[in-house]
Amino acid sequence: MSTLFSRLARWFHAQMPTHEQLAGNRFTAPLARRQELFRFTRRSVPRGVAVGLLVGIFALIPGIQIVGAALLCVPVRGNIPLAAAMTFLSNPATTPFILAASIWVGNHLGFHADLSTFYALYESGAGARRWLYWLLSDAAPSLVLGLFVISVVTAAIGYLLSVWFWRGWIGHKHKARQLRPRRPAPPLEKPCAGAGA
Numbered sequence: 001m002s003t004l005f006s007r008l009a010r011w012f013h014a015q016m017p018t019h020e021q022l023a024g025n026r027f028t029a030p031l032a033r034r035q036e037l038f039r040f041t042r043r044s045v046p047r048g049v050a051v052g053l054l055v056g057i058f059a060l061i062p063g064i065q066i067v068g069a070a071l072l073c074v075p076v077r078g079n080i081p082l083a084a085a086m087t088f089l090s091n092p093a094t095t096p097f098i099l100a101a102s103i104w105v106g107n108h109l110g111f112h113a114d115l116s117t118f119y120a121l122y123e124s125g126a127g128a129r130r131w132l133y134w135l136l137s138d139a140a141p142s143l144v145l146g147l148f149v150i151s152v153v154t155a156a157i158g159y160l161l162s163v164w165f166w167r168g169w170i171g172h173k174h175k176a177r178q179l180r181p182r183r184p185a186p187p188l189e190k191p192c193a194g195a196g197a
Contacts, residue, residue: 052086106142
């Protein structure tokens with residue numbers, strides 16, 4: 001269990017933008033001054049994870065994801081670096097699957113988008129004009145509703161998993177502290193027999 005926690009912690013640390021990177025971006029620089037948004041606490045960590053997953057999956061536009069997650073962390077007091085790292089779970093490798101799942105969910109909720117057309121556009125490397133034409137058909141409501149449902153459900157699951165992860169990590173640290181050998185207290189010096197005579 002401890003190796004799982006340490007692997008996840010290393011992965012999150014590698015994905016998170018540094019405070020300096022956020023301060024160097026003109027959009028996130030004002031947020032970098034608010035230190036409470038960069039602390040790892042039992043409340044800010046799950047909120048940051050949920051915000052990052054919500055914005056990262058729903059927006060699907062790389063530049064907007066990090067800025068949107070950072071801005072949304074302000075009112076909910078989420079951890080900005082963690083939220084920014086969570087947006088990377090939607091990337092060029094996962095985006096086609098997210099879009100296909102969103103269309104599938106939207107279609108099951110009463111809308112209609114042709115999934116085979118989506119795959120044909122993706123496989124042929126269609127340009128922006130063809131994608132826009134497809135979206136302006138009846139595919140847009142299905143896709144948007146599906147993205148919304150998937151992003152909300154993923155954010156809720158991420159929130160619960162991060163609460164579990166945080167408790168496990170704190171418990172692991174507490175156990176390690178208890179198992180650490182304690183140094184014996186130095187012996188009390190006895191007063192000399194002739195002292196005070």
